Amino acid sequence: MDLVDRLLDGDRRALARAITLTENEDPLAGDLAAAVFPHTGRARTLGVTGPPGVGKSTVVDGLVHLERATGRRVGVVAVDPTSPFSGGAILGDRIRMRRGASDPGVFIRSLATRGHLGGLSWHTGSVVRLLDAAGFDTILIETVGAGQAEVEIMRYAVTTIVILVPGLGDEVQAIKAGILEIADILVVNKADREGADGLVRELEATLELGAGSAASWKPPVLKTVATADRGLDAVLAAAHDHYLYLESSGSLQARLERELNAEVRGLVRDLAGRAALDWARSAGAWDSALSEVLARRTDPRSAAAGLVTRFLGRVQRKSRP
Amino acid sequence: MSHAKVRVLVAKPGLDSHDRGAKVVARAYRDAGLEVVYTGLHQTPEEIAEAAVQEDVDVAALSILSGAHLTLVPEVVNRLRAKGADDVLILVGGIIPDEDVPALKEAGAAGVFGPGANLDEIVEFTLANLRRRGA
Ligand SMILES: Nc1nc2c(ncn2[C@@H]2O[C@H](COP(=O)(O)OP(=O)(O)OP(=O)(O)O)[C@@H](O)[C@H]2O)c(=O)[nH]1
Ligand SMILES: [Mg+2]
Numbered sequence: 001m002d003l004v005d006r007l008l009d010g011d012r013r014a015l016a017r018a019i020t021l022t023e024n025e026d027p028l029a030g031d032l033a034a035a036v037f038p039h040t041g042r043a044r045t046l047g048v049t050g051p052p053g054v055g056k057s058t059v060v061d062g063l064v065h066l067e068r069a070t071g072r073r074v075g076v077v078a079v080d081p082t083s084p085f086s087g088g089a090i091l092g093d094r095i096r097m098r099r100g101a102s103d104p105g106v107f108i109r110s111l112a113t114r115g116h117l118g119g120l121s122w123h124t125g126s127v128v129r130l131l132d133a134a135g136f137d138t139i140l141i142e143t144v145g146a147g148q149a150e151v152e153i154m155r156y157a158v159t160t161i162v163i164l165v166p167g168l169g170d171e172v173q174a175i176k177a178g179i180l181e182i183a184d185i186l187v188v189n190k191a192d193r194e195g196a197d198g199l200v201r202e203l204e205a206t207l208e209l210g211a212g213s214a215a216s217w218k219p220p221v222l223k224t225v226a227t228a229d230r231g232l233d234a235v236l237a238a239a240h241d242h243y244l245y246l247e248s249s250g251s252l253q254a255r256l257e258r259e260l261n262a263e264v265r266g267l268v269r270d271l272a273g274r275a276a277l278d279w280a281r282s283a284g285a286w287d288s289a290l291s292e293v294l295a296r297r298t299d300p301r302s303a304a305a306g307l308v309t310r311f312l313g314r315v316q317r318k319s320r321p
Numbered sequence: 322m323s324h325a326k327v328r329v330l331v332a333k334p335g336l337d338s339h340d341r342g343a344k345v346v347a348r349a350y351r352d353a354g355l356e357v358v359y360t361g362l363h364q365t366p367e368e369i370a371e372a373a374v375q376e377d378v379d380v381a382a383l384s385i386l387s388g389a390h391l392t393l394v395p396e397v398v399n400r401l402r403a404k405g406a407d408d409v410l411i412l413v414g415g416i417i418p419d420e421d422v423p424a425l426k427e428a429g430a431a432g433v434f435g436p437g438a439n440l441d442e443i444v445e446f447t448l449a450n451l452r453r454r455g456a
Binding site for chain 2: 015024025083107
């Protein structure tokens, strides 16, 4: 596919179009994902999450700037919510990401959730792989602003940065919502405001309570003023330490295997289910099974099990010589 | 199965500091089911063209109140062309005197909307003039 060659070659328009095809679930998207997969697995991924307006995009902009200073190429995936009423969206994260805006070593893509819950788009993982294949060394993923733990970010980001700010009164909320548990690094942004030190102490005390064994990673709590680029170098250094920790403890490899294992398992379920449904519909078995359920003569689970058994029997007969 | 969505970049090139109009248009597009990338104030033509490429938008809607439309619009168009993104539909809105409209259209703007334009009209025009885009 010409598009794939161009993407691997670093053509930005090809990359952008590939992301669109993926997001739109275009018929070409499957082949595209297959073609780029051998070229993925190199990039380092960083997730940035936290309540609305805490400064996620401003922090991302600062981190992009610092990474660029070391010569690394940076991709950004920034997710904002789709309106449940119109299906449209306003994607505004780029407003705060100005410094990378015309840097050829930076590629920023805004995605709408399109109905996906959990602060990300349906296709976050696939889009990250496209950026990875296109040669970006670091990929930053900004979730939708949400007060609760967006655990899904942990699937796509090796290191998850959770941002909070003083004065929102959200520390208790955050703790209750489990947001601290997903953090590899905690950032108290807007530290130019009153209450930052208090929030840092409170978060450290809470983390102390939940601390694991002496050998495990202890999330640092770092103060930043993202609008003044203060403290972001320490955030990046902590992300680097976290990566080295995962690598040296073997968790990085274990995590990768776990994720790919889960992905293949999920797809087997998906594809097997789809094949069974396609057969049931075309063989007319679907309508008769469903009418039995509607008449309450068969329960839904038994009806489904019956369809699957018949489908498997057909597959077995077909595979015999 | 394909779920294509129309994507629009709403951008403010140049130096003026009022983005109320741009935000109102962005909301109208959202309410019509479009995905709007909003990039904020004071964008250079290069930043706008680069954002249009990265975001793979179908439409770039430029809001210009500064009076510099006759230089800014051709610059944005040229930058887009240089990046091979000449399939993006260009719309211009803002304080545009009637006598400048032909020059803007000549430069590549498909539609020009003055202060009196109503939102439905802008959205309708946008949807009616989308270009079919290949891979
Ligand atoms: N005082 C102060 N303001 C900040 C700081 N960092 C960000 N801001 C401001 O906070 C506002 C929100 O910043 P964003 O970066 O857009 O926040 P966000 O978390 O990405 O917002 P959403 O994506 O909408 O959830 C902006 O007005 C920023 O300028 C900071 O360290 N101190
Ligand atoms: Mg943001």
